[in-house]
Amino acid sequence: MEELQVGRAKLTWLNGGVNFLDGGAMFGVVPKALWSKKYPPNEKNQIELRTDPLLLQVDGKNFLIDSGMGNGKLTDKQLRNFGVLEQSSIDKSLAELGLTVKDIDAMLMTHLHFDHACGLTKKMNDEYVPVFENATIHVSAVEWNEMQNPNIRSINTYWEENWKPVQDQVQPFENEISIVDGLKMIHTGGHSDGHCILVFEDGDEVFIHMADIMPTHAHQNKLWALAYDDYPVTSVHQKEKWMDFGYQKKAWYTFYHDAYLRAIKFDELGKRIDEIERTRYDYK
Secondary structure, three states, X not given: OOEEEEOOEEEEEOOOOEEEXXXXXXXXXXXXXXXXXXXXXXXXXXXXXXXXXXXXXXXOEEEEEOOOOOOXXXXXXXXXXXXXXXXXXXXXXXXXXXXXXXXXXEEEXXXXXXXXXXXXXEEXXXXXXXXXXXXXXXXXXXXXXXXXXXXXXXXXXXXXXXXXXXXXXXXXXXXXXXXXXOEEEEEOOOOOOOOEXXXXXXXXXXXXXOHHHOOOHHHOOOOOOOOOOOOHHHHHHHHHHHHHHHHHHOOEEEOOOEOOEEEEEEOOOOOEEEEEEOOOOOOO
């Protein structure tokens, strides 16, 4: 498991699963001739995407940034349609670190699309129950409202089995919330109406988790938005704001979906000055 130390915060990437989605959808109106140079597709025009939660350990607390693909929750049709080749093994990842799901103090949910929220619950004796039973679940109020009241488009990704069992653990917030000193969740909108990012500052050490408004390193271009974005213009403006902010701070940018890089640090001009590669292996 790859790790990154940023000030007093330690990040460790867990195994949350992998799926393959249409490359065109992941890069919206950007021509394939451009995006394929940065993120290669397979013969079906699909690109590899991880769904790996980040374990964030700071000030004696254990936080998870998003929850992974889950395990045993998707039907055969869903596994096929979403291109899922590997499901979550969060228990195993945590065990290697001497932890269990009961040790997670809070879930920091950037949004609640199925590929980020399926890991919140599991099926037990024909009903769904919480996975992280001791954790507070932080999510924006806008996202939480839409999760419970999806529209004709979002009903395909906001599923009852991912929210009803954990509703007593959820603490929605407006605009932004301070989790611990220096760590904030900030509502941006864009990818979903309630989408959030995380920003951590400890002196000169900074990381920014842009979640799905910059899901991979290939989405660095401020104009490259997903066809999956509900509000792509908002995504573009928010990416511009937080890329400019991070460049000046020489911040680390961390990824949940990237199959090749875990994190990148840029200089003031947006040039890559450091990176953490993901250990890769072939899927059977």
